[in-house]
Amino acid sequence: MLFERPMVFVDLETTGANAESDRITEIGIVEIDGDTIHEWSTLVNPGVTIPKFIQNLTGISDEMVANAPSFEAVAQETLKRLTGRLFVAHNARFDYGFLRNEFKRLGIKFSATALCTVKLSRKLFPQHHKHNLDAVIQRHNLPIDSRHRALADVKALMFFMRHLNDSLPLESVTEAINSIIQRPALPAHLDPAVLDDLPESCGVYMFYGTNDQLLYINKSSNIRKSIYSFFSKGIRHSNEAALAQQLQQIAHIETVSELGALLTETRLMKEHQHLHTTRTAKRNDLCTWQMEESDNGTLIPKLKYSRDLDFGGIKNLYGLFPNGKVATKALRSLADAHLLCHNLLGLETQPMGKPCKAFHSKNCLGACIGVEPIASHNARLKAALFKSQVQAWPFNGLIGVKEIAPLGARIDIHLIENWCYLGTIANINELDMQSIKHCKASFDIDVYKALSKQIGSGKLDIVYLDKITAN
Template sequence: MLFDIPWAIVDLETTGGHIGRDRITEIGLIMLDGDQLRRYQTLVNPLQPIPPFIENMTGISNEMVQAQPPFADIAGALLPMLQGRLLLAHNVRFDYGFLRNEFRRVGLRLQSATLCTVKLSRRLYPQHFKHNLDSIIQRHGLQLPERHRAMADAEALLLFLQAAVAELGEEVVQEAIRQVLAQPELPPGVDAALVDELPDLPGVYTIWGEQDAALYVGRASNVRGKVVSQLAQDGKYGKEPSIQRPIRRIECQETVGELGAHLLEQRLLRELQPFYNHRSRLANDLCSIQLDHGQGEFMRPAIVYADQLDFSRTADLYGLFRSPKEARKVLAEIANGNGLCQSVLGVEALTSRKGAGCAGIGSGRCRGACIGKEAAPQHNMRLMQALARIKVKPWPFPSPVAVVETDEVTGVAVEHVFDRWCYLGSRAAGEQALAGTPSFDIDTYKLLDAYLKKPAEGSSLRLLG
């Protein structure tokens, strides 16, 4: 026995390679429970045309699937055949992704472990360069009646496993399978059941500790994969903080699109103040820079705060900062990089010695505004030019807008409403009430500005009011 649990080889034919837009046209399934082997195959009506290229490659025509059941009609019977099994496929992410999306369209969830036979072939036969199915068939001399049909390709994978066992021995194949299946080990004290039910879907997750303390909030395109990686600290998803405190539960909120995930993550960070999230992301001292024209001839930057001034309705703001320390640091960098006087900009105080200039005079970083060598109009002009690069953009619309994100699999649409860079909340498309706390902050501004420069696929912008 190669596996300790029930397993199945699955192969699909589809209308194309886009996991969201294309549909399944044929399913081939070989199920193995110990020594018992069962087969299931069916054509599926994709409810969309099969492109000529795909028809020529697979031999499955529009006429062949016209009278066949759509996936929704077989989903209820098919799910028990797959759920809980180890699913094997050649490039398993493709087949598993298509199946999972088809089940999502009818309100069902498929959650199974997977094994990619491409990876298994590479591990068993590292001396070979190619590991596509045609190469494997040729390499092992597998005899098949046809190719590019679902059951035939599933049979090819079964023959490949049998050939590998015959050539290398069952123990070698089992060890290779264990290595391919190897999952990051959870640290002691973390119950595997906490992550088993998390979805392999995009969303925002919250790790909770004792006494309902929020430990960490994160965002992921595959929540379960990222949480396992983070807890095991395997580095697969980048450097995430190691959770050293006891974990009591993990919650996940699935999201429709990337913008919605960012907005939800930001809201939870503000509301929960999780212990392990970077403190700078949780700072609540939003400030900006305005130019003060009232003290002599020189324009002087002044730090202004969002809790004292409505940034969403204030023009001529320069930069958004999480703290006054960050604002002063940027002013110092602007002074040094543009020959401006740090004392005029308020970054440093002048010495009391008569006639002494700022610290930048001696190093040539200041052109002498502090000692009368540079006139105010010239200094002001250069200051305005330097600050122009960080000026907060004016709101580009005559009214509030809704960014509409649509799940291309389920068709569910969500609207995220903004006005004057302020996030007002989110709602299901067509609803009036908004969920979420209205806020103007640096993260929302940057997020929406980036979206407007490059709108995400599957989203649209709608003017309101």
């Protein structure tokens, strides 16, 4: 029977979606010990105004919580009901995160093993697409009187677990639960509590050693999953073993999207280049072909490196390559595919008027010896390079790429100019032009790849800041 283990079903109503800045307005708890069930709920005065759309969603108004106890007043009662039980909630990281933050503000350390019924539903019923509480209630015909009130929602979770207990093999349900609540084996010197606050959202995570020495940086679409995976897969390389031995602390930075995670990682990489010397070296070798016109009008590709040239502000650049060797190989392949003259492209150094080797092998139409007009060769070269042209920065100057998290829990405005990432702010009032002007950011291929296609698609919320920077 599933309920042999003490469980506590939890649902909260809150003023918003951010566990750090928003507050709890209602707590609903159902405790189960075998056949014994205890229900408890209370409104909570959050100490802040409840947004109107949250009031409309939950039915909890400012007037209703005006005379309700604060969380501090119900903290000990809440803690008593949670302690020593499997913490069960729908989207458990939300409820668990809010309670941990509320307890933390009071100097109370709270930790529990959490079971998310969203994940449980996905594991047991993978054929279904929707696993929100409304979908679960409807799919399994769970008895419920109302929605978006804490005790009513938490009862629905209890009924869901009863349904699983009655309708599915116990072994299947138990296996699914254990796979969800299983925690990775951490190094013995690391406090397991470091895993409790990890979000299941985009961002960047960092590993620190003694004296706050930064050891490792990585971006992720799911911070919690990535860190769990790091420790669950086992140590496979000597450098991972050394990292695990030195690790003393784990930190993370949440972002609205994977774009924000990439940009944040880019910033941190540049600030801590000693951690990624190989990647830094590769960035310094980044190169492209720039078309230059000779005295007789011949277009000649010249290899340019990002360390010497700002790729973002120039229009006649073609291809982005990790080093000169790769760039030359790509140009040679292009020439062979389009019967272009190797000599005019600088791939050979035959004397003027002499045919290139490609002409002898019938891979050149003879521009090197005047058989093909230079204008024709130029036109074919441009056509061959067209798809690989590096997109020049399409704005007059600085822009912001605005991202808003669900329910407005977070706003990020990423500052970009000439494919250079300059930082992230929460609102325009934070824009510090003096700092921007002195920023030494340079063209970043990762930023370019992430944004170049999206900018023309209309999918990004662009904030035009060039007028602000001109003032």
